Amino acid sequence: MNALHNTWYVAAIANEVATEGMFHRRILDTSILFYRLADGTAVALHDRCPHRFAPLHLGKRVGDEVQCAYHALRFNADGQCTHSPHGDGTIPPRACVRRFPLVERYGFLWIWMGDAQRADPALIPDYPLLANPVPTAIGRGYMHMAANYELIVDNVMDLSHVDHVHGPLLNTAGKLSPQKPPVTAEGNTVLVRWEWQQHPPMGLFAPLLPDPEGAAEQFVQVQWTAPSNMFLTVGAVQGSKDYEQGLISWDYHLLTPESDTSTHYFFGSLRNFMVESEEFNQMKLKNMIDTFMAEDEPLIAAVQAEMGGAEFWSLKPALLSSDPAPVKARRRLQQLIDDEHAGQSGAALARSAAA
Ligand code: FES
Ligand SMILES: [Fe+2]
Incomplete structure (x- = not known):
């Protein structure tokens, strides 16, 4: 897979x-088995x-062990064999x-698929x-997407599609596509950040704003962190441009490659309004997941199917202002993936030179 291994997913x-x-x-x-020890610690084994390579999840738990x-x-839990009923029991x-x-951490389990020596939780x-x-203002969700994870990063980092793809809940009324949003890489x-005025406001916010039919100042900002984690801040305010006084939704879109053509899509969704309502909490998360599965997923999966196994740049994509x-x-x-491969081949060269 074209993916970074020495990172947390x-x-x-x-x-x-x-x-x-x-x-x-x-x-x-890679198939991974997860379970919890009696003390609550979660573990991940191949x-x-x-x-004979049977999936271990078909077996059974014996205390903190797996049979x-x-x-x-x-x-x-360290993956060491502790018992064999065969022959004289030799392992x-x-x-x-x-x-x-x-x-x-953060209500999620983070795994390191690369060199375990380098698995620093501070990363x-x-x-x-x-x-x-x-607790009533955080929703965590999961979606399975039939597309490569980088196509989903493209989708979230280029929100001009919202103008054209999304229905009333997320609609941006054609305001994003004309923009050349400022981008900072560090x-x-x-x-990347967009700001615009919308009249009436986006459906996500309109019923909760003072004037649901009036104009609102809106913004959305997306921060991508390698390899495939995105943090969105989306806001709307009326009567000023002071977004701190308005409604804000914070959404984490955390992507984990399953294979070259499929992705585990995790959501963490927070907000600064209706924070005490568990009912609203559930509804917001459900609406988001339903919207993504109905409006984004079919298109991104169709893109994946159309591209087949071709590498993105080899298809010479046309590029737009967004x-x-x-x-x-x-x-x-x-660059990070290439550096990882270069590091591995560098280490292999050093080993063969030493041999
Ligand atoms: S496949 Fe034989 S013990 Fe697991
Ligand atoms: Fe979308």
Whole structure:
């Protein structure tokens, strides 16, 4: 896969991995088994028995260990085989399973698919709003998307599509496409921002503004952080341009490649209005997920199907005024991926020179 390995990806919403039982999901084309130890610690193992390669999630839990369904080898949370009912019980040296670093933060489980020695939790993006949110003002959601993760980054970093794709809830009334939004790239982040006046306001905000039929000042800002995490701030205010006095929605779009052509799409959604209403909380998250699945997903999946396995730049895409942000994100990510490969081949060269 063309993806960064030495980085943290969201693997699951924390409550997808329960105290009992097992959970599994494919990440970067690798099957992963998740479960929780008796003390609550979540662990991630390669979901593949080293004997005849049965998926371990088909087996059963034995306390803090997992027993394979096929010939009953048993593994602890470090992936070491602790029990074999075969022969004299000798455990063959290859009977071990890879364990992946896993950190629980912001209500998500973050996994490191690369070199475990480099898995520093300080490299998880800094998202202070997610650290300690009002419980009724945070929604976390999951969508499966039949498209490469970079196509989804393109979708979020180029919001000019909102003018044309989205219905009443998110409609921006043609105000974004004419703009050449300012873009700032710094380190492993790219920031893009649109501001406009809309009359009547976007459906997400209109019923909650003082004058639902009147004009509103609106903005949306997207911060991309490599490899594929995006933080959106969307706001609307009436009677001034002081957005702090208006309605603000903060939305995290955290993408994890499943394969070259599919993506796990995690949402974290917060707001500064109706913060005490759990009912509104559920409705907002449901509306967002329904909107994405009905309006974004079919188009992005159709793009993926049309592109087949072709590499994006090899198709020589036409570029528009809204494209600097997604292009900068693509270029920065490719640089990081190329550096990772160069580091690996550099290390391999050093090893062969030493041999
Ligand atoms: S495949 Fe797991 S013990 Fe044989
Ligand atoms: Fe969209």
